[in-house]
Amino acid sequence: MDDWKIEGELILNCNCTVFCPCVVSLGKHPPTEGYCQAWMGVRIDKGHFNGVDLSGLNIGMLLDIPGLMARGNWKAAAYIDERASDEAFDALVRIFSGQARGTTGLFSVLVGEFLGAERQPVTYETEGKTRRLTVGRKVKGAVTPIEGAEPGEEVKVVNTGYWMGPDVTIAKADQGRVRDRGRVWDFDGRSAEICQIRWGSA
Template sequence: MTKIAAPAVSNRHPDARPQAAGTTPWAIKGELILNCNCTVFCPCVVSLGKHAPTEGYCQAWSGIRIDSGHYGDTDLSGLNVGLLLEIPGLMARGNWKAAAFIDDRADQNAYLALIEIFSGRAKGTTGLFKLLVSEFLGAERAAITYETEGKTRRLMVGKKIQGEVVPVQGKDPDRDIVATNTEYWMGSDITVATANKGRVRAFGRVWDFDGRSAEICQIDWSGPEVAR
């Protein structure tokens, strides 16, 4: 796993005219899983950040499976991304710390595109990262595996993130417990889940969130303006 600083350079052809940040059309569809240190389902989903995390602060890892996606003419389909997030209190107050792991199968154009998207510089759905993240800890290329087995989702980022989340079982075991029609930034329907495993050993962080809150969400993100 090679650590690479997130470069603030263009991935456009040298002969192309410069393009201002946040003007390239992009879109991602796929699935996101997240596991945090909250002891019960994350209150941020329904309070939209107006209620503090259950421990007063948030530490979380997340995995994104991109089923289809693009950044301008760069294809992002089939790639995976891992994230680390630290939020000291209420989400909206900012001062977040974040780090990204980019699928090592991504070519240079796709790598740079995903940095633009997940740093918030590409605007659109993930634009809040640019507003709320005060310290970007770095980006690394990594072997990232995102697996689905039945209702179980697993994320492996080398030895740095080992996660497994499952939906919390309801009265009808065939139906997931879902918070629907929310205004949560990730997506309107969030499946209530828990982590069978949530281990992080990265960027000086040593986290063990087994048994803690988790989320599963189908994502349909875009920016800055994409015709649907």
């Protein structure tokens, strides 16, 4: 059994025209367009995998889901920070393909076709409240929390059973561009979310 843990932040932008219904329905409600296409970024502030340090690395993902999230048959690809050692690369592939079980183990059940993992320059930056993810020339995204009634306070869905984390900040994509594996996606202005993550094998 692998021993792993990562803590940090996740951002996701999908093709839903309003905030992703999968968060509150736990994947039982269809995406607003009937299918889900998304890119995701993870900033690992602190992490390890069987003694291999993962702290400071960034991950990108592409997700292509034909219908209800809970029904599976996902296609997924992972982009691993080019700064990762060979051991860290292998560890992150195990985590983000679901092989390492634990929090991301559901990927091994829901992903029908893992399109592979590759090294890329993956940057995850925060400017004010905006988070930006760049994966080489393949993904360029930026998401910003939506405005709420109280100035300066983020709008959140809290205490959910969502697998990523219980509290999800509602955001909107300033930019959401994917150019890879035959996919040309532009999700500017579409649904996005920000989540603090604490994932692991237990």
